[in-house]
Amino acid sequence: MPPTAVTNSIRQLRFQHGEMTQQELGERVGVTRQTINAIEAGKYSPSLEVAFRMAEIFGVRVDEVFHYGNAPQPGKDGVP
Amino acid sequence: MSFREKTAWVTLLAIIAVTLLYWAHVPKFIEPQHGVWVLHAMLASLVAYVVIELVAWIVLRQRHPRDARTPADERERLIDLKAIRIAYYVFATGALGGVFVALHLTRGGPTGVGMAVFLAFVLSQMVKHATRIVFFRRGA
Numbered sequence: 001m002p003p004t005a006v007t008n009s010i011r012q013l014r015f016q017h018g019e020m021t022q023q024e025l026g027e028r029v030g031v032t033r034q035t036i037n038a039i040e041a042g043k044y045s046p047s048l049e050v051a052f053r054m055a056e057i058f059g060v061r062v063d064e065v066f067h068y069g070n071a072p073q074p075g076k077d078g079v080p
Numbered sequence: 081m082s083f084r085e086k087t088a089w090v091t092l093l094a095i096i097a098v099t100l101l102y103w104a105h106v107p108k109f110i111e112p113q114h115g116v117w118v119l120h121a122m123l124a125s126l127v128a129y130v131v132i133e134l135v136a137w138i139v140l141r142q143r144h145p146r147d148a149r150t151p152a153d154e155r156e157r158l159i160d161l162k163a164i165r166i167a168y169y170v171f172a173t174g175a176l177g178g179v180f181v182a183l184h185l186t187r188g189g190p191t192g193v194g195m196a197v198f199l200a201f202v203l204s205q206m207v208k209h210a211t212r213i214v215f216f217r218r219g220a
Contacts, residue, residue, distance in 0.1 A: 030153065031154065031155065032150070032153050032155075033082075034155075034216070035154075035156070041219060043218065043219030044155050046154070050154065
């Protein structure tokens with residue numbers, strides 16, 4: 001299965017939040033550690049519900065966690 | 081390795097073990113007059129499979145109680161659905177092909193038809209759990 005066109009900043013966000021482990025994030029989101037790992041590696045695109053839950057846990061907007069294709073990322077490329 | 085991948089491995093190995101035992105004993109009963117023996121062998125195989133699966137499940141549950149209690153998440157459910165879909169095609173193709181071979185090529189009669197459908201079912205279950213393992217290892 002090819003990697004998805006959706007990229008993400010989960011790894012950076014985890015480290016910005018007290019070096020949260022994949023296991024901790026998975027427990028808070030309600031998915032397994034393996035699923036967090038697959039999302040982080042771009043092998044699996046999560047449902048909207050999981051994406052919003054992650055954004056809520058990190059205290060950011062969804063588009064700061066997930067990015068599609070070549071779309072400019074908030075906080076980068078001069079995008080507010 | 082995730083808990084569900086472990087259960088997929090256990091199930092796959094249990095199916096392979098029981099299938100090998102079944103095919104080691106059943107071919108000599110393939111003649112139509114031995115139909116009842118074939119049926120008994122199928123039932124014995126199913127019972128053996130259930131027992132192996134149950135024991136393995138209890139052992140896994142004791143070793144990973146927390147993982148066993150956690151319900152499958154969305155990725156695991158998606159993997160299950162993909163595996164079931166592939167297994168369905170294997171079963172449909174295998175059963176139809178098997179029935180054709182049993183009736184027209186080997187003249188196996190009702191016993192042959194029963195064995196063909198049973199074999200298609202077993203094969204589809206092997207494919208299902210092997211597919212689950214592949215998807216679990218690939219991530220999705």
